[in-house]
Amino acid sequence: MAFGDQFLREPALFPARLAGTAGGENEAWLDIPGGPYRVGGLSDAQSSALAARYEDRCEAASGAAHAVGISTFTVSEDEFVPHERSGRLNTFDFAYHEHSVHLAGHRMMAQISWRPVLTAALWTPLEEGPEFLETFENFFRTVVAYRLLECGGAVLHSSGVTDGSKAWLFYGHSGAGKTTIARRSLEVGHQVLSDDINALYLEEGIPVVAKMPFAGEFGYTNDRIGPFPVAGLHALKQAPENSWRAVSKASAVASLVSCAPFLNHDPYRLPRLMENLEEVVATTLAGVLSFNLEGDFWTLLESQPA
Amino acid sequence: MTITTSTVLRRVDDVRFRAVDDETVVIRQEAAEALVLNEVAGRLLDLINGQSTVGALIESLLDEYEVPEDELANDVREYLEELLATGLVTQA
Numbered sequence: 001m002a003f004g005d006q007f008l009r010e011p012a013l014f015p016a017r018l019a020g021t022a023g024g025e026n027e028a029w030l031d032i033p034g035g036p037y038r039v040g041g042l043s044d045a046q047s048s049a050l051a052a053r054y055e056d057r058c059e060a061a062s063g064a065a066h067a068v069g070i071s072t073f074t075v076s077e078d079e080f081v082p083h084e085r086s087g088r089l090n091t092f093d094f095a096y097h098e099h100s101v102h103l104a105g106h107r108m109m110a111q112i113s114w115r116p117v118l119t120a121a122l123w124t125p126l127e128e129g130p131e132f133l134e135t136f137e138n139f140f141r142t143v144v145a146y147r148l149l150e151c152g153g154a155v156l157h158s159s160g161v162t163d164g165s166k167a168w169l170f171y172g173h174s175g176a177g178k179t180t181i182a183r184r185s186l187e188v189g190h191q192v193l194s195d196d197i198n199a200l201y202l203e204e205g206i207p208v209v210a211k212m213p214f215a216g217e218f219g220y221t222n223d224r225i226g227p228f229p230v231a232g233l234h235a236l237k238q239a240p241e242n243s244w245r246a247v248s249k250a251s252a253v254a255s256l257v258s259c260a261p262f263l264n265h266d267p268y269r270l271p272r273l274m275e276n277l278e279e280v281v282a283t284t285l286a287g288v289l290s291f292n293l294e295g296d297f298w299t300l301l302e303s304q305p306a
Numbered sequence: 307m308t309i310t311t312s313t314v315l316r317r318v319d320d321v322r323f324r325a326v327d328d329e330t331v332v333i334r335q336e337a338a339e340a341l342v343l344n345e346v347a348g349r350l351l352d353l354i355n356g357q358s359t360v361g362a363l364i365e366s367l368l369d370e371y372e373v374p375e376d377e378l379a380n381d382v383r384e385y386l387e388e389l390l391a392t393g394l395v396t397q398a
Contacts, residue, residue, distance in 0.1 A: 250329035254340035257333055264338040267322065274324040274331060 003095040004104035007081055015102060015111050020073030020123045029059045029067065030140075033199035033210045033227070034147035037140070038067040045128035046072065046136075053133055055222045057213065068147055070140070071121040080107050080125070092138070096266045103142065108135050112146050141214055144199070145262040149269055152276050153201025154260040159236075160193030160209050160226075161185040167209040167228035168301070169198060170289065171259045172236035180293055181236065182218050188298050192218040193225045197261075200280065203227055207280045232285040232301065239290035242297050244304060252286035253277045307397060309360060309386050314398040316356030321394050323351060332394060341392065346371065347385040356398045360386065 004011025022041030028050040030037040039050065051058045083106055095102040100113035108124040120143045126132035145155040158171035159178035170181045182195035193209065196216025200209055210226035234244070235255045247255075256277045257264050263273045285304060291297045307313075320335040323343075330348025333340050343351060346367065353363050364379050371378065389395045 248327065248329055248342070250326040250331050250342045253324075253326055254331045254333075254342050257331070258338055258340045264333065265335060267320065267335050270322045270333060270335055271324065274322070274326075274333070278324070278326050 003093050003102065004109070005093075007083075007093060007104040007106060008109060009079060009081055011104065014104070014109050020075035023072060023074040023127060028054075029064075030054055031057045031059070031224075032140075032144055033201065033212055034068070034144050034151050036064050036067045037070055037143070037147075038064075039070045039072060041072040043074075043127055046132060049128055049133050050136070053137075054213065057222045057224070068117075068143070069119045070143060071119070072136075073121065073123045074127065075109075075123045075125055077107075077125040079109070079123070083107075092142070094265065096268055098268050101142075101146070101266065103139065105135070105138070107131070108139060110139050110142075112143055118143075118147055118150060137214065141197070141212075142262050144212065145260075146269070148199055148201045149263055149272055149276065151201040152279065153199065153207070154256070154263060154273055154276060155212070156198055156200050156256065157196065157259045157261060158198050158200075159185075159195045160198035160211065161190045162193060162209075162225065162228050163190050165228065166231040167193065167226060168232045168234065169200065169209055169230065170234045170236050171256065173259065176236040177238050177291065177293070178236065179217050181291075181297075182216075184297065188296075190298075191225060194218055199227075200230065201227075202276075202279070207284055230280070230284050232287070232304070233281065234287055234289040234301070237288055237290045238292065240292055241290070242292060242295045242300050243290045244287050244297075244300050245290075246285075246287045249278065249281045249286070252281040256281070307390065309383050309390075311359060311361030311364070313360045313386075314357065315354050315360070315386065315390075315395045316398040317351065317354055317395055318393060321351075323348065325352075334393070346381060347389070350382060350385050351389065351394065354389075354395055 023043035026042040026047035028039045028047050092103045092105040103110040110122045112120045122139050156171050158169040159181045161168050179195045182192040193211035194216045195218045199212050207230040208227035213222045323332045328345045330343040
């Protein structure tokens with residue numbers, strides 16, 4: 001099935017025919033890692049929805065010159081293939097190009113492009129309500145992932161934990177134990193950024209981790225946590241006994257790439273992703289944490305060299 | 307398939323790789339699968355271009371590594387079988 005066939009009535013015309021008009025003249029400025037992000041073209045209802053969702057991470061106006069521009073447009077429902085809502089909302093079709101990425105999904109289409117700086121646009125008939133928010137956020141997470149690539153990092157499927165001065169990322173696919181790690185970390189007095197998805201990027205050449213308010217049992221809140229320097233990157237593996245072993249830089253890069261959503265399927269941006277992660281692991285402790293669900297893995301980790 | 311010195315292989319289109327220290331990170335981009343090759347296997351993957359025969363690949367590696375030819379040829383066949391099995395390369 002070609003790009004957009006399951007979502008768009010005329011995928012071949014997207015984005016050549018950028019139908020749609022701005023829903024309104026409102027802007028929202030989102031303070032999220034890699035940002036700020038300036039979201040324009042919002043109706044009153046859409047800007048109110050974003051303000052309620054992102055609370056004090058969302059400001060009516062900021063004016064930062066380096067903001068990432070995101071335009072939103074309202075398009076006719078006729079542009080889209082009718083679907084039952086359930087089960088499709090989180091699924092996008094991606095089409096990767098040298099200077100842009102196209103996305104098509106349930107009642108949405110979007111473009112991320114470099115002209116030469118990163119800008120993004122979203123077309124949707126959704127004007128308000130939970131479905132607009134969910135659609136926006138799924139699109140927005142993708143934008144943030146691409147933006148963090150430019151910041152020398154990546155979005156990682158991971159559990160992020162901090163002691164208030166440094167942070168650890170425990171990464172792995174669904175079922176690897178990220179939420180369990182988060183719960184055990186809380187028990188020993190650490191703070192959890194997100195147990196699902198975290199921002200890893202360079203700040204003045206130093207790898208740092210910051211909370212993204214997007215997903216997970218601990219993640220869907222707007223409190224600002226971080227950025228903190230990265231103290232360790234640990235791939236998760238459940239096992240009967242707790243153990244930790246160092247891995248080579250190449251092994252760390254390989255497993256990190258597989259946990260970097262959105263970007264690891266993009267042939268044009270994959271080389272940059274590998275380059276970024278190589279730079280991160282060059283100065284960061286990286287290993288595999290094999291752990292059982294009950295044991296004290298923190299004592300084990302704290303005994304490793306920094 | 308049987309690998310001979312006249313066999314010609316090519317990398318599968320969605321394979322991306324990067325040398326990191328003395329290993330090579332390989333990503334199957336469409337599936338986002340990742341694996342790590344040792345130095346010689348990584349160099350072999352780099353040399354595979356859809357035109358050079360296996361014999362030519364061995365000649366190239368002999369110029370780079372001080373290893374007896376028989377030993378290197380055996381290693382190359384073994385690595386190529388693994389690259390074929392993992393779907394990173396195919397017959398040109």
